[in-house]
Structure formats: structure tokens, C-alpha cells
Amino acid sequence: xxxxxxxxxxxxxxxxxxxxxxxxxxxxxxxxxxxxxxxxxxxxxxxxxxxxxxxxxxxxxxxxxxxxxxxxxxxxxxxxxxxxxxxxxxxxxxxxxxxxxxxxxxxxxxxxxxxxxxxxxxxxxxxxxxxxxxxxxxxxxxxxxxxxxxxxxxxxxxxxxxxxxxxxxxxxxxxxxxxxxxxxxxxxxxxxxxxxxxxxxxxxxxxxxxxxxxxxxxxxxxxxxxxxxxxxxxxxxxxxxxxxxxxxxxxxxxxxxxxxxxxxxxxxxxxxxxxxxxxxxxxxxxxxxxxxxxxxxxxx
Amino acid sequence: xxxxxxxxxxxxxxxxxxxxxxxxxxxxxxxxxxxxxxxxxxxxxxxxxxxxxxxxxxxxxxxxxxxxxxxxxxxxxxxxxxxxxxxxxxxxxxxxxxxxxxxxxxxxxxxxxxxxxxxxxxxxxxxxxxxxxxxxxxxxxxxxxxxxxxxxxxxxxxxxxxxxxxxxxxxxxxxxxxxxxxxxxxxxxxxxxxxxxxxxxxxxxxxxxxxxxxxxxxxxxxxxxxxxxxxxxxxxxxxxxxxxxxxxxxxxxxxxxxxxxxxxxxxxxxxxxxxxxxxxxxxxxxxxxxxxxxxxxxxx
Numbered sequence: 001x002x003x004x005x006x007x008x009x010x011x012x013x014x015x016x017x018x019x020x021x022x023x024x025x026x027x028x029x030x031x032x033x034x035x036x037x038x039x040x041x042x043x044x045x046x047x048x049x050x051x052x053x054x055x056x057x058x059x060x061x062x063x064x065x066x067x068x069x070x071x072x073x074x075x076x077x078x079x080x081x082x083x084x085x086x087x088x089x090x091x092x093x094x095x096x097x098x099x100x101x102x103x104x105x106x107x108x109x110x111x112x113x114x115x116x117x118x119x120x121x122x123x124x125x126x127x128x129x130x131x132x133x134x135x136x137x138x139x140x141x142x143x144x145x146x147x148x149x150x151x152x153x154x155x156x157x158x159x160x161x162x163x164x165x166x167x168x169x170x171x172x173x174x175x176x177x178x179x180x181x182x183x184x185x186x187x188x189x190x191x192x193x194x195x196x197x198x199x200x201x202x203x204x205x206x207x208x209x210x211x212x213x214x215x216x217x218x219x220x221x222x223x224x225x226x227x228x229x230x231x232x233x234x235x236x237x238x239x240x241x242x243x244x245x246x247x248x249x250x251x252x253x254x255x256x257x258x259x260x261x262x263x264x265x266x267x268x269x270x271x272x273x274x275x276x277x278x279x280x281x282x283x284x285x286x287x288x289x290x291x292x293x294x295x296x297x298x299x300x
Numbered sequence: 301x302x303x304x305x306x307x308x309x310x311x312x313x314x315x316x317x318x319x320x321x322x323x324x325x326x327x328x329x330x331x332x333x334x335x336x337x338x339x340x341x342x343x344x345x346x347x348x349x350x351x352x353x354x355x356x357x358x359x360x361x362x363x364x365x366x367x368x369x370x371x372x373x374x375x376x377x378x379x380x381x382x383x384x385x386x387x388x389x390x391x392x393x394x395x396x397x398x399x400x401x402x403x404x405x406x407x408x409x410x411x412x413x414x415x416x417x418x419x420x421x422x423x424x425x426x427x428x429x430x431x432x433x434x435x436x437x438x439x440x441x442x443x444x445x446x447x448x449x450x451x452x453x454x455x456x457x458x459x460x461x462x463x464x465x466x467x468x469x470x471x472x473x474x475x476x477x478x479x480x481x482x483x484x485x486x487x488x489x490x491x492x493x494x495x496x497x498x499x500x501x502x503x504x505x506x507x508x509x510x511x512x513x514x515x516x517x518x519x520x521x522x523x524x525x526x527x528x529x530x531x532x533x534x535x536x537x538x539x540x541x542x543x544x545x546x547x548x549x550x551x552x553x554x555x556x557x558x559x560x561x562x563x564x565x566x567x568x569x570x571x572x573x574x575x576x577x578x579x580x581x582x583x584x585x586x587x588x589x590x591x592x593x594x595x596x597x598x599x600x
Contacts, residue, residue, distance in 0.1 A: 165464045
């Protein structure tokens, strides 16, 4: 059976997983990303992950998912809100020329969505929306089995829709985006605004929530209410029957999921509230999804 | 050549137009709507318009566009933000049984979008978004010539996406929707909040703007800035190459269009700003679009 290497570039790590079309995993490896990566440092890290994976298990093709905005036509990362120094990275050309394999490329959240559609909680959904809750907040749409690319792979940038006009500053440079309230950067940023205390990561934040810390609770409540409005916006525009949450923050879904789902159902049109269902996805969706980008081209 | 009756139900009027597939118009008629219409009064008005049109020019099929939420599967208007007393109106069954013609049904904004795609400013667009600026704010998406229905015809309810969290009360019962700031109801409502003065219609509002009335200018500026964020949300989610504005408020496009387009281009990802183009549509798009619902089923 053919094997496919999926590479998932997140704000926190670059992860490579080698799978077959049935979703069997043969090798899995990751290294941390650095928010200050130059183009060269970024490509060096990509090289390290691909090299290490292919040395362990040879693969027939490579799929890569990265943060946007990207250009899937030319295989370039134009820029990235969470890897600020990247600038027109010629990613696909580099990997193709270095490893002499077919390379397929898309938005990381689009890959995660395909992953959930093929192997996760999104199977059989007619119109599947996946939110990736990590350093940033990504989103993808799979309609009747096809990922919605939008223009050059920029489809469904739901992290960067405005819910709080003139609100908190987002990594993208604009104000009031959903990502500025519900993502690791958003929750920690708003917690810092309130307390002037810098937390290291989402785990630390959610530990405070578990300990009933008043400030952390307040920021989580704010984040839930903003994210609920953002989900409302997505539902009112594209009418999904299934919404799946993936990414690091879902480890704490028991601390926000019920409240989030209830809030969404209260503020959307009843006809859509009776239609849409929510679920938490599987944890390896990103790199699996990136691999599906590749195997879609090889296996019908 | 076959002829098709298109019926467009707006917050202000019910309009019937009889056209052929080339967009030639044979008859056009409208009567005002009443925001307090009961189901029966509404159906009586529909009867009047259809009867009057068909008596003038016989048609082969009827297409109807109405405000949502609707159920295109069962042909029912579930409810309407601007015709508040409507409740599960069995519209398609009524028109079919009364006039013995094939009847096709969709969201009014979806019809307007099809109208612009076939006969207006949206021709040849790859991914066309149409905003209907009238009593409320509607929106439709035509991708590669196909209207995006969403679930039961509720696709792209962009008037009811949240931009100003906890903002002004919208006709839908929620707060901070785009429609609550940029539509006839939204502009007049916000003007009333500011001045306690009740204006009759959008024309009166824009006359004040033309006269450089400070309060009207302030409300228009607010409306533009909220609508721009709403357009940002739509662009970041579905990546249209063309956006067309239709409906009554476009008569005053010279008072807000340039400012709106500039604001949108400032706040969206540059890659999308270089892709999307704006235009003002044609004025009869609603009823033409409703007619295209019908002729799509008869002529390839």
C-alpha cells in the first residue's frame, strides 16, 4: 500500500506523520517552531522533519499544511500571523527540489478539516466546518467531501472575522477578530490585558480556570461569548450540519464546550440550531489531513 | 419563447416581473407590503400580484424569492425579521394549487444574486457575493453559476452576522448584527437612538446626509464601518472575486460606496484585496432573479 507523508505547520510545532489511505500511522515526529523564524530557518526546520520522516519510512508523496495567507497555485506562504517574519516562502518548490517527490499544499486548517472528514468526527457530514484551536484559530470547510479552497487556499479564515468592532488587537494587525479572544494567543493576551501577568501557555491558563481563578474565568467567559458569535457568523453564512473542534485547546473542552455550544444554539436561527451538531475531533488531524491532500491525488 | 413570472417579496413591496430567458421584460407590477401582515393577508397580496401579472401576460412557470428563514424543501416561509407576524406560511403549496403552474422558491437574496449573475454586474464572476440593501440586509453567493442554497435555502444570511458584540438590537432579536447598522431599518433605528427623531425612509436619511447633517453623517459613518467589517467577514470566509450591491439604498451609493470600498480594502488580507472587485447592480435584480429560479428548470 502507498504511503504518504503529511506535514502540519502550527504556531507551536512542525509535525510529520506517515500514513496510508486507511489512516494507519507508520511514523510520527515533531519539532517546535519559533515565532521569529526567518524564511531560511523555517525551511531548515521543514527539511529536518521531512528528512527524518522519510529516513524512517519511505513515502510516495508529501502533503503540507501551513498557516495562511498562502498561495496554493504557486506553493508560497505569503505571510503568517503567528510566524511573523515569514515572507513569500517558496515552500513547495523547496520540498519538491530537495526530496524529488510530488508535493501538495494547502492551508493548515483546510488540511485539518480533510483529516476530520476522512478519519475523524466529520465522517459522512454533508457540510463540515472544522475549527482548529491552537496558537491561532483556523477554520476549514468540507462540502460533500471536497475541501473549500477559496482563492489560492485562503478559504474560511474564520479566526480573522470581526466580532468585537474596535476590540482587542489581533496578530493579523486588525482589531476584534475571533482569534484575538479564543486561541492560545487570544486567551493569554486578554488575560495579560486584565492582570498584567504573562502566562506561558494555554495549559497554565486552563489550570487557573480549573482552580476557579476569577480573572481566568472572566477571560474564558469573554472568549466563549466572542467565539460563539464567530461560530454564529460561520453558521449563518455556510449552514454546516457538523462542527468539529480540533487542536490543543480541545484538551480543556470540558471547561468551555458545553457553555459554548449552548450559547451558539441560543443566538442562531432555530432552523439552523436544530440542524447543526458539535463534536471534538481527534488529536492528529492536522498531519493526517495534510497527508490526505497527497493521497487524494493517487487513490480514488 | 417561454415566459417566467418572478415574484420578489421585500420588506417594502411585493413585485412581479415576467421575463424570458434572455432577460426581456414583458410586464412589471408591484404592491406595498405591510410589516404587520398575517399569513392570510400576505398570501392575499401574493395572490393579487400573481393574478394581475398572469392576466396581463401568461407565463409557463413561477419563481418566488422571499425573506428567510425559509424551507425550500417544503416551500414554507418559517418566519421573517421584517414581516414579524408571518409564521410557517405554506407559500409554494398555495401558489401551485391556485394557479396550476410549476413554482420554484428560494431566499430573496439568493434570487437577487442569480439575477445579477445572469443579467447584471455579476456576469462571469467565479465566486459572486451579492448584498441586498433594503429594509433589511440580505446576501447571496453564486459559485461557478450555481447559487449556494445552504440548508433549506438559508445560505449566506450575512445581515445576521455579529460585528458589534452586545451592540444595537436587530430585528432578528439578537444584538450587533450588520443589518442593525446598515439597512433602512438599521440606519433609521440608529438615527433614532441618537436623536430621538423618527425618519420615514432611507431617502429622508440620505437627504440629511446630503445636507451635511451632523447626526445623519455620524450614523452613516458608523453604518459604513460596521458593514465594512461584515464584508470583511464574508470575504475572509468565502473569498469572492466580485461583490455586487443591489437594492434601494444603492440609489445613494455615491454617499457611501467609495468610503465603504476603501475601508474594506484596508481591513482584509492584501491577497484578497487585490482579488475582489466591487460594483453596483441593476435595480430589477430581485424579481428577475426569482424568475431565473424557474427558467433554470426549463432551459439548459
